[in-house]
Amino acid sequence: MAAFLWYFGIPIAFLVRVLYLSLSRNLATSRAAGRYGCKDPPNLPSRDPLFNFDIVRHSLRMAAKDRRIRSIYEQLHSYDFTFQSWPFGKRVISTTDPKNIQFVFATEAAKFGIGPQREHAQGPLTGLGIVTSDDPIWSRMRPLIRPTFTRTQIADRESFDVHVSRFMELLPSDGSEVNLRPLFERLILDSSSEFIFGESFGSLLLDCKVDSKKFIESFNNGQKGVGKRVLFGKMSFLIRDAKFWESCSLVQEYTRRLVENALARRRKAQEPGENEDDLPNRKYVLVYELAKETDDRDVLRSQLLNIFFAGRDTPATALTNMFFALARHSRVWSKIREEVKDLRPEDLTFEKLKSLRYVQHVINEALRLHPPVANNSRVCLQTTMLPTGGGPDRKSPILVFPGDTISMSFYTLHRRADIFLDPEEFRPERWQTLRTTWEFLPFGGGPRHCPAQQLALFWIGYVLVRMALRFRELRNMDPVENFVEDLKLNMESKNGARVGLVFDERRS
CATH class of the missing domain: 1.20.5 (Single alpha-helices involved in coiled-coils or other helix-helix interfaces)
Known part of the structure; x- marks a missing residue:
């Protein structure tokens, strides 16, 4: 029985x-x-009406062929930018309509969340925190973290320059080939770890600790595993990936030691005769501020890893993708050098970088064409209606139920020909007149937009100008001309940025 x-x-x-x-x-x-007047959007055709297993298999095949994001782009174009599918029996509405994205991110943001998806997928790597969870965790942590990214904190050129100078020393200047991707990863790793933990990993140093190298490898493996778990959702128990769990364990353990070191420094500064303001660099460091609110090691580790997860990867990915494009457009590199030719490294304040119009156009264009966050999603928490995308003409509202996922392709949004002329072209000059709102979202939007946006832009701009000041030529050394996607959670050039750098003798 x-x-x-x-x-x-x-x-x-x-x-x-x-x-x-x-x-x-x-x-x-x-x-x-x-x-x-609600109507459903068109269904993505499937031979399996209950579980859409053929659609899931197609997604996995496209990921294996490094075409997952491009395949979504093709599907969205086939269905006028909005369609629905049912992978594993769960409804997913895929859209790249700016009205729908604004509705989900801002107008009715409270009716959509990230917790149902991210806590399960990402929790093993980072724990629960501001990047994985909804209220009450999000509303409690956001005010504590926001001061970290004020202009006063992000304009600390001297601290960042220490790491940039180490990075520059590792670059060959004779035109020989170098892949910038791993070096950008190490640069942002060192900068973000100091900014968040008060202690740099020192991965750019010749005597870099073995633990730091293992951390980078484990974090990258963990991110790839999270991406798979997002795709599989509650069916992720089907994934057999011992390396993912091993990587998560190493990341958690290494971060635990960083938290203990930071708390030990803070306790020492609170001893009689000591001054807490004498903590390293006398600057705002996230771990010290959060420690004022709680001494729970697990809570601290999770919140710090959540911020590190978001802040460490995106600037490095953006730099790699940008230099991938720049290496193929020598005209753009020459124009950058012309704009910055009279500057010195010490001139590169937050305000000065913002005033370099062509540099800012280049950054925007790189983020448009190859956005690190190529796809984003929210889970419906309360029954509501998307404003458009339903019916044969795709103009009717769409009824959305709790548990439905809204998947938004920024990659496709940024390449819509009705918004961006010649969308496949890398042309920074378009930003001289282009004005966008919900059509350009490299850092998301609404109350959950990336709080580290200005910090990331400062780091990206600073590195770009420092390299333009030093190198006369930026040559493409990659035999593969087209961009090949490497999708973890972010989308990065799989081949990195393989370039040859020629030193400007006048900048000795």
């Missing part, structure tokens, strides 16, 4: 639940259609 219930009862119960939910949805949609 028990065997009968296991083999037949559970599947039957599951099918009954699926049919009940389907009938409930159809009834609600029918009512909403009569009252509000």
Whole structure:
């Protein structure tokens, strides 16, 4: 009897639940259609109406071929930028309509969340925190973290320049080939670890600790695993990836030691005769500020890893993608050098970098063409209606239910020909007249936009100008001309940025 219930009862119960939910949805949609004009978007064709396993397999094949993001782009263009699918029986509405994105990120942001998706997928790597969770964790942590990214903190050129100078020393200047991707990763790793933990990993140093190298490798492996878990959702238990769990364990343990070191420094500064303001560099360091609110090591480790997860990868990815494009457009490199030719490294304040119009246009264009965050999603928490994308003309509102996922392709959004002329071209000059709102979202939007946006832009701009001041030529050394995507959670050039750098003798 028990065997009968296991083999037949559970599947039957599951099918009954699926049919009940389907009938409930159809009834609600029918009512909403009569009252509000709601209509469903087109379905992505599938031979499996219940679980869309063929669609899941297609996604995995595209990821294996380094075409996952491009395949989404092609699907969205085939269905006028909005369609729905049912991977593993869960509804996913894919859209790249600016009205829908604004609705999800800002207008009705409270009705959409990230916790149902990210806590399960990312939790093993970073724990729960501001990047993985909704309220109450998000609303509690956001005010504590925001001061870290004020202009006063991010304009600390001297601290960042220490790491940039080490980075520059590792670059060959005779035109020989170097892949900038691993060096950018190490640069941002060192800068962000000092900014967040008060202690740099020192990965750019010749005597870099073995632990730092292991951390980078483990963090990269962990991110790839998180990407798979996002795709599989609650079915991620099907993934057998011992390396993912090993990487998560190493990242957690290494961060625990960093937290203990930071707390020990803070305790020492609080001893009689000491001054807490004498903590390293006398600057705002996130771990010290969070330690004022809690001494729970697990909470501290999770919050710091959440910020590190978001802040460490995006600037390095953006730099790699930008130099991938610059190496193929020598004209743009020459124009950057012309704009910055009279500057010195010590001139590169936050305000000065912002005033370099062509440099800012180049950064915007790189973020448009190859956005590090190529795709983003939210899970519906309360029944609501997307403003557009339904029906044969794609103009009707779409009824959305709790548990539905809204997947938004920034990669596709940034390449819409009705918004950007010649969208596949790398042409920074377009930004001289182009004005965008919800059509250009390299850092998201609404209340959950990236709090480190200005810090990332400062780091990217500073590195770009320092390299333009030093190197007369930037040559492409990559035999593969086209961009090949490497998708973890962020989208990065798989081949990195393989370049040859020729030193400007006048800048000795």
